[in-house]
Amino acid sequence: MDSKGCSPIPCALFDWITFLAKSLHILFAAYALPQLLTILGGYQVRQLANFTPWRVNRTVTAGLVRTGLQSYFSHIRVRDWWDSNSRKFIPPNGITMTG
DSSP states (O other): OOTTSSOHHHHHHHHHHHHHHHHHHHHHHHHHHHHHHHHHOOHHHHHHTOOOGGGTTSOOOHHHHHHHHHHHHTTOOGGGGEETTTTEEOOTTSOOOOO
């Protein structure tokens, strides 16, 4: 038994299941965000998806919104925000995210 009160194998299995559940939540949010933005529409979403001049005044799709978001946020290194000691995302400016 370790300090958590369980033997190593069940604790490792529980940690793996917890990691998998968190990863799936992040993955589902990554798929849902462009779809929701496409449904909401609006001027900002059209500007976000307007990076191809030959698709002006065409239907805005979730794939276009995803590509626009990817190009917009490509310079932000979110993995650097992870603090392994507190197991939280902490932006570089020191403002902690709530939630």
